[in-house]
Amino acid sequence: MGDVLVFAEHRGGHFPKTTLIAVNAGLEMARKRGGQCIAVLSGEGAPAAAAEIAKYGPSKVIVLDDPKLAHYLADAAAQALADLVKKTGAETVLATATAMGKDLMPRLAARLGAPMASEIIAINDDGTMVRPMYAGNALATIELDGPVRVVTVRGTAFDAAKPAGGAAPVETVTPELDAASLKMEFAGFNEIKSDRPQLTEARIVVSGGRGLKSGDNFKTVLEPLVDEMGAAMGASRAAVDAGFVPNDLQVGQTGKVVAPELYVAVGISGAIQHLAGMKDSKTIVAINKDEEAPIFGVADYGLVADLFKAVPEMVEEVKKLKH
Amino acid sequence: MKILVPVKRVPDPATTIRVLPDGSGIATDNVKWVINPFDEIAIEEALRIKEKQGSGEVVLISVGQTAWQEQLRTGLAMGADRAILVKADTPLDTLAIARAIAKVASDEKPELIIIGKQAIDDDSNQIGQMLAEMLGWPQATFASKVELAGEKCTVVREVDGGLETVAFPMPAVITTDLRLNEPRYASLPGIMKARKKPLNEIAVDSLGVDLAPKLKIKTLNAPEKRQAGRKVASVEELVQVLHTEAKVI
Numbered sequence: 001m002g003d004v005l006v007f008a009e010h011r012g013g014h015f016p017k018t019t020l021i022a023v024n025a026g027l028e029m030a031r032k033r034g035g036q037c038i039a040v041l042s043g044e045g046a047p048a049a050a051a052e053i054a055k056y057g058p059s060k061v062i063v064l065d066d067p068k069l070a071h072y073l074a075d076a077a078a079q080a081l082a083d084l085v086k087k088t089g090a091e092t093v094l095a096t097a098t099a100m101g102k103d104l105m106p107r108l109a110a111r112l113g114a115p116m117a118s119e120i121i122a123i124n125d126d127g128t129m130v131r132p133m134y135a136g137n138a139l140a141t142i143e144l145d146g147p148v149r150v151v152t153v154r155g156t157a158f159d160a161a162k163p164a165g166g167a168a169p170v171e172t173v174t175p176e177l178d179a180a181s182l183k184m185e186f187a188g189f190n191e192i193k194s195d196r197p198q199l200t201e202a203r204i205v206v207s208g209g210r211g212l213k214s215g216d217n218f219k220t221v222l223e224p225l226v227d228e229m230g231a232a233m234g235a236s237r238a239a240v241d242a243g244f245v246p247n248d249l250q251v252g253q254t255g256k257v258v259a260p261e262l263y264v265a266v267g268i269s270g271a272i273q274h275l276a277g278m279k280d281s282k283t284i285v286a287i288n289k290d291e292e293a294p295i296f297g298v299a300d301y302g303l304v305a306d307l308f309k310a311v312p313e314m315v316e317e318v319k320k321l322k323h
Numbered sequence: 324m325k326i327l328v329p330v331k332r333v334p335d336p337a338t339t340i341r342v343l344p345d346g347s348g349i350a351t352d353n354v355k356w357v358i359n360p361f362d363e364i365a366i367e368e369a370l371r372i373k374e375k376q377g378s379g380e381v382v383l384i385s386v387g388q389t390a391w392q393e394q395l396r397t398g399l400a401m402g403a404d405r406a407i408l409v410k411a412d413t414p415l416d417t418l419a420i421a422r423a424i425a426k427v428a429s430d431e432k433p434e435l436i437i438i439g440k441q442a443i444d445d446d447s448n449q450i451g452q453m454l455a456e457m458l459g460w461p462q463a464t465f466a467s468k469v470e471l472a473g474e475k476c477t478v479v480r481e482v483d484g485g486l487e488t489v490a491f492p493m494p495a496v497i498t499t500d501l502r503l504n505e506p507r508y509a510s511l512p513g514i515m516k517a518r519k520k521p522l523n524e525i526a527v528d529s530l531g532v533d534l535a536p537k538l539k540i541k542t543l544n545a546p547e548k549r550q551a552g553r554k555v556a557s558v559e560e561l562v563q564v565l566h567t568e569a570k571v572i
Contacts, residue, residue, distance in 0.1 A: 016483075073489070074452065074455070074462050074464075075455075075456075075461060075462070078456060098483050099464075099465060099480075099481070099482040099483045100482065100483070102448050102464070102465075103452065103462075103464045103465070103482075104452075105452075106417075106448070106449035106450075106451075106452035106453050106456075107452040107453065107455060107456040107462065108456075109418065109449070109453065110418070110421060110452070110453035110454075110455075110456035110457050111456050113418070113533075114418075114537070115416060115417075115418055115537035115538040116417065116418075116447075116449055116538070117538065118446065118447045118448055118449060119446065128541060132446065132546070133444065133445050133446060133543070134334070134340040134349065134444055134445075134446075135336075135340070135443065135446070136546060137339070137340040137341075137342070137545070137546070138340060138342045138349060138543045138544070138545065138546075139543065139544045139545075139546050140540045140541075140542070140543050140544075141540070141541045141542050141543075141544070142538060142539065142540050142541065143538075143539045143541055144537060144538055144539075145536075145537045145538075145539065146537050181459055183460075183461045183491050183492055184461040184462070184489055184490075184491045185489065185490045185491060186487075186488075186489060187477065187488040187489055187490045188487070188488040189482075189485055189486070189487050189488070190485050190486040190487075190488075191484055191485040192484060192485045192486075198484075204571070204572070229572065237501070240501065240502070241501065247467065247481050247500065247501055247502050248481060248482075248483065248484065248485070250501070253443065253446065254361075254440075254441070254443070254501060261571050262565065262569070262571040262572065271337075272336065272337070272339065273336060273443075279549055282571070283565070283569045283571050284549075284552075285561065285565065291554075296551060296554070297551045298549045298551065299551065299552055300552035300553075300569065301552055301553065301554075301555050301561055301564055301565070301569070302551075302552065302553070302554045302555070303554070303555050303557075303558065303561050304554060305558070310558050313558040313559075314558050314561070314562060317558055317559055317561075317562035318562060318572065320562075321562060321566055321572065
């Protein structure tokens with residue numbers, strides 16, 4: 001049977017929307033492979049998160065219980081999941097391509113000797129899958145051979161699972177770990193706190209590029225618009241490279257992939273690698289003083305203007321709309 | 324300390340990629356080939372560690388065709404000491420490539436493998452993590468800071484919502500993120516020296532690892548092109564159309 005294990009990421013019992021996306025993709029995969037969708041959690045707070053995840057449609061939820069799994073670390077997590085694959089005979093292990101999913105799944109694939117497809121955007125009825133390559137300039141239809149396969153899904157390509165009514169049973173499993181081989185140690189997490197919506201979950205994203213000219217201008221010019229629109233803030237790689245903003249704001253091939261209802265690109269030229277991260281947004285707005293900028297080639301609405309004049313004006317116009 | 328840096332040959336990131344009409348691959352005429360940018364960061368980090376320690380060896384490794392020598396020479400010109408080309412005439416999947424590199428690594432016995440977090444052609448982001456598991460080593464992906472003290476390695480990682488720090492003994496695998504460093508350019512003397520540095524070839528078949536392809540690309544398609552919209556004349560008009568036409572604010 002084509003059972004699917006979904007790695008349900010959480011932090012201290014709280015899970016991001018990307019976890020429900022993984023559950024939904026897992027449900028679709030299980031349906032198409034004639035198997036069950038089983039969600040798997042580990043770490044501090046796992047039982048609380050498991051009880052919640054159980055309401056979103058999986059057939060079963062498994063909590064992997066071992067002190068070595070208290071804090072996520074790739075080596076222990078890969079061992080525990082590989083052991084569970086053996087115990088359950090699952091065919092597919094699936095996660096969303098978050099930082100954690102990307103860190104863990106290839107290690108698991110190597111442990112299982114299984115092929116892996118990264119960031120798939122579609123699951124076909126014939127068992128093939130579709131994934132972007134070359135910064136989204138090619139879509140590959142791929143096939144994974146073997147009794148077990150590992151997959152990460154692109155968060156923007158699948159909807160989040162919805163409450164299914166009722167709750168699946170939650171089981172606790174103690175995985176077999178080779179403790180002597182586990183050498184990684186968690187040494188701290190420095191959370192970047194923000195009251196704004198998460199970049200990958202926001203309905204509106206406002207991103208700045210090198211055109212902003214400095215980190216200070218991100219604060220004084222861009223942030224008022226971000227907040228007036230209730231948006232998440234993003235940035236181009238050029239702005240990150242220039243040190244204007246931290247890397248976790250980066251939208252693009254080598255950063256985060258987003259597909260909000262509205263994407264506003266401010267002072268972003270539209271390099272291939274940036275377009276790869278936002279071109280599936282529903283509505284795209286570009287504000288740039290260079291009318292030849294490639295960003296206008298994908299924008300639904302383009303404004304050729306000096307951003308330092310246009311952005312404060314836009315703050316005022318959006319304000320008016322609300323009153 | 325010996326550091327092994329796997330290097331991939333990829334199309335220049337500024338190249339516009341075209342899918343061949345028959346879906347068998349991409350058009351490679353007029354493509355300029357470069358070292359995968361994240362692997363360049365890996366080479367730079369390895370060189371900096373060697374320079375700081377005042378001794379050691381930086382060894383490059385590629386699994387590819389003869390033409391890949393070009394990128395290995397560029398890496399040698401940046402300052403790496405020698406290079407290994409594992410010759411594979413047909414493309415291999417990630418699992419096979421990782422097995423080939425892991426086999427060479429188990430012979431070379433480096434203290435560290437530093438590799439780009441992803442190659443910008445297939446965007447798989449798999450090889451570093453696979454190597455770590457195959458060798459039974461710790462891993463630190465998406466590194467933005469690496470500190471070595473004796474046998475111990477501490478790495479700051481760029482993860483969702485913040486920065487995570489992990490620590491472990493070496494040998495280990497580190498994959499590089501954007502902000503780890505700014506790679507140097509090869510100098511003219513560096514390029515001259517690189518010509519004489521050793522570049523050994525090994526046939527991939529001679530490694531005795533399982534190369535059977537398990538990930539098969541059936542076909543490539545060009546994505547649907549997004550149509551450009553229209554220009555608006557003012558901020559006022561922009562906000563109006565977003566409100567009344569697109570209905571997004």
